[in-house]
Structure formats: structure tokens, C-alpha cells
Amino acid sequence: MNVRQKPERTRLSAEDWEDAALNLIAEQGVGALAVEALARQLGVTKGSFYWHFRTREALLQAALERWEQYGEREIIGQIEALPDPRERLPELFRRVAHELHPHRVYAALLKALDHPLVVPVMARVSQRRTEFLHTAYTEVGMESAAALNRARLTYAAYVGFLQLNFTLGLPRLTHEEFDTYVEHMIATLIPS
Amino acid sequence: MNVRQKPERTRLSAEDWEDAALNLIAEQGVGALAVEALARQLGVTKGSFYWHFRTREALLQAALERWEQYGEREIIGQIEALPDPRERLPELFRRVAHELHPHRVYAALLKALDHPLVVPVMARVSQRRTEFLHTAYTEVGMESAAALNRARLTYAAYVGFLQLNFTLGLPRLTHEEFDTYVEHMIATLIPS
DNA sequence: GCCAATCCATACTCAAGCGTATGGAATCCA
DNA sequence: TGGATTCCATACGCTTGAGTATGGATTGGC
Structure with a gap:
């Protein structure tokens, strides 16, 4: 199920969130992109998320940009x-x-x-x-x-x-x- | 905007709800299909809706079936x-x-x-x-x-x-x- | 004209999910 | 090593929208 995200990372970066978001989107669609769910999946809580991103939409935006350049x-x-x-x-x-x-x-x-x-x-x-x-x-x-x-x-x-x-x-x-x-x-x- | 639904209908039927649902879907997508919004658009309240349908999903189901046969x-x-x-x-x-x-x-x-x-x-x-x-x-x-x-x-x-x-x-x-x-x-x- | 069935309004409860506030832990660096 | 920065946890507020309870209005059959 989860492909990579458990090598005991102690801290997370914005990119980690974006990658996780893309994975979640690929598997369950954009509608399933919820911050608490993502946090759970990454082994942290919302507190972390809202340090890296101002809002849920901001994460989606960033993830999409990342995808657009990455896979181009x-x-x-x-x-x-x-x-x-x-x-x-x-x-x-x-x-x-x-x-x-x-x-x-x-x-x-x-x-x-x-x-x-x-x-x-x-x-x-x-x-x-x-x-x-x-x-x-x-x-x-x-x-x-x-x-x-x-x-x-x-x-x-x-x-x-x-x-x-x-x-x-x-x-x-x-x-x-x-x-x-x-x-x-x-x-x-x-x-x- | 609204195409037909104001000839002073005093009562509504399930079909009326289904048609309205299809119109709303065509204009704003399935995600916008909310019962209170639909009710407002039809000039009634939720009370009416839950008499005709057991749940929101039931309406969507019925509307889809209607569309499938209708436009076939x-x-x-x-x-x-x-x-x-x-x-x-x-x-x-x-x-x-x-x-x-x-x-x-x-x-x-x-x-x-x-x-x-x-x-x-x-x-x-x-x-x-x-x-x-x-x-x-x-x-x-x-x-x-x-x-x-x-x-x-x-x-x-x-x-x-x-x-x-x-x-x-x-x-x-x-x-x-x-x-x-x-x-x-x-x-x-x-x-x- | 009256009763029963049908349709609708009002007023709630409840859960999900976003966002905030604030303090604590971990890390970096001088 | 101590302070600043970075990252995270806990606990809360707030909104939206589904679903329920209950009583009132409207209509059709007799």
C-alpha cells in the first residue's frame, strides 16, 4: 500500500507532503485529499501540515505544479x-x-x-x-x-x-x- | 438560468427532483448536488425532499437511471x-x-x-x-x-x-x- | 364537507473537516 | 551549551451539509 513513506523520518519537508498528496490522489482521487487523513498516513498531525502550508488548497496547488513540471x-x-x-x-x-x-x-x-x-x-x-x-x-x-x-x-x-x-x-x-x-x-x- | 421550473407548481413529484438534479449536474457538476441547494432552487425546503427520497445518494441514483434511459x-x-x-x-x-x-x-x-x-x-x-x-x-x-x-x-x-x-x-x-x-x-x- | 393520504416547513441533532492558538520537542549554529 | 529556528502535538472553534422529528398545509376520494 504505502510505497516509501516509513524510513523513520523524524522531520518532514513541504516536498514530502506534496509527494504524499500526489500518491493519495493517484490512488483515491482528489476528493480524498484531506489534511488529517494525509497527516495520519505520514505519522504526524495537522500541526505539522499547517506549518508547511497555509491551507489545503495551497497543498493541492503545490502538488499539481510539482506534477506538471516533474512528469513533463x-x-x-x-x-x-x-x-x-x-x-x-x-x-x-x-x-x-x-x-x-x-x-x-x-x-x-x-x-x-x-x-x-x-x-x-x-x-x-x-x-x-x-x-x-x-x-x-x-x-x-x-x-x-x-x-x-x-x-x-x-x-x-x-x-x-x-x-x-x-x-x-x-x-x-x-x-x-x-x-x-x-x-x-x-x-x-x-x-x- | 433556470429553464423551466417556475410555473407555480404547488406540489412536486420525485421526477421533478430528478430533473432538477440533472440540470444542476449539467451546470455545476455532481459535486454541487446538495439537497438544501436544490430545495432552494425549487422553492421548497428539505422537508419536501426527504419525503420523496430516503437519502441524497438515492436522488443521485434515480437521476442517473433516468438519464440513462431517457437519453439512450x-x-x-x-x-x-x-x-x-x-x-x-x-x-x-x-x-x-x-x-x-x-x-x-x-x-x-x-x-x-x-x-x-x-x-x-x-x-x-x-x-x-x-x-x-x-x-x-x-x-x-x-x-x-x-x-x-x-x-x-x-x-x-x-x-x-x-x-x-x-x-x-x-x-x-x-x-x-x-x-x-x-x-x-x-x-x-x-x-x- | 370530511377523512385520509400526500406533500411541505420548522427546528433541531450530528459528524466531518478546515483552520487557529499555543506550547512543547527537536535541530542548528555560534 | 544556550538561544534561535524549525517542526510538531494538543485542544479548541467554526462552518457546512446530511439526516430526523414533528406538526401543519394541501389535495383527492367518498
């Missing part, structure tokens, strides 16, 4: 390093398809779009990723307008898939089925 | 009525693209997937719609397995688009841009 150039950097632009998109698809933990946070935030604080974060992230897809599609020869629409379509499919699978647990796919699905995506979305 | 055969029936199967998918895309109100509820529920009650409802709805797409794709000549993957991809793109646009308000599309996006979807997802 995860894969993108490696993809851009590929010499042949034609390999980038398929490789991106396959890489993303087999990541897991980043998606858990992402999916959790996706189903917490109720909260006003997460909306701008997700908007920025989506914007950047769509732009990345946009240039990737132009690099394989698509005209700019078409490439942008294809990028939107691709990212929408990605987001939707996370919702349907992670949150709804919908198409109970085996590994094989999942792989053929990914290949189907590649075949239909990426121009040959 | 909305477009699907009309699409199935089209004689030429080849016309169905494009027509479906264009129709769905220009609907508005049903999507508001759908999008609201999509970003309320935190709540355990909405998950099964959304799962069922998504399942049915994906199956509909599946048969539609087979009817235009796709092999069954490919058609299923294409259906998943299509529905994921739909769901993702709702998230990105409605909730994140992301790509501020003009009507023209939106139309070309839809045509782009049709061109890439539907086999000619």
Missing part, C-alpha cells in the same frame, strides 16, 4: 532524440501505451476536473502535448492544418482511452488485445 | 433508420457533433467519475455505444476484430474530445474550425 519531459525528450521523424510517432504510441504510473495520476486528475485548480493544469499539459503531436505529424509530411486536426484527434483518443479503461475499467483487454489495439491506432492515425 | 435512443434510432449503411457513420458523426445539451450532462458526468455511483452508469452507456459503433463499422465492410478496435478508437476520441473541449475549453474552435475537425475525423476514422 518524461518521454518527449527521448522521442525527439530519435533521428528518423517517421519512427517518432509509432514509438511514442508504443511507449505511452506501456507506461503505467504516470497515467494513474493523469487519470486521477482527469476524473477530478470538477475542481477548479486542476483545470488550468490539465489545460496547459494538454495544450503542450497536442502541440508536440502537431509538429510530429507535420514532420511526416502532413499539411499543417490537417496535422493539427490529427493531433487533436490523437490526443482526444488518448484521453478518452484513459477514461474508458482506467476509470471505467471498460474493455477488459488482455495484453494481446491491447497490443493489437495499439497497432490499430498506429495504422489508422499515422499516415504511411 | 436519442440519435441511435434515427441513424439505424437510414437505408444505406454507408451513410450511417458520417451522419452519426455530424449529428453528434451538433448536439449540445445531451453532451453537457455527459461531460458533467465524465468529470464526476470520482463518484462510485456514476461509474457503472457510464460504463454501461459506453459499452452500448461502442457496440453500436462496432456493428456500424462491420456494416461498411470491416472485419469484425478491426471494426471493434475502430469502434473503441472512435468512442475514445469522442469522450476525449468532450473532456478537452467542454471541461478544459481547450482548443477554442470557431464553427468553421470545428466543422473541418469533424470532417477530418470522418475522413480518418471511416473507411471509404
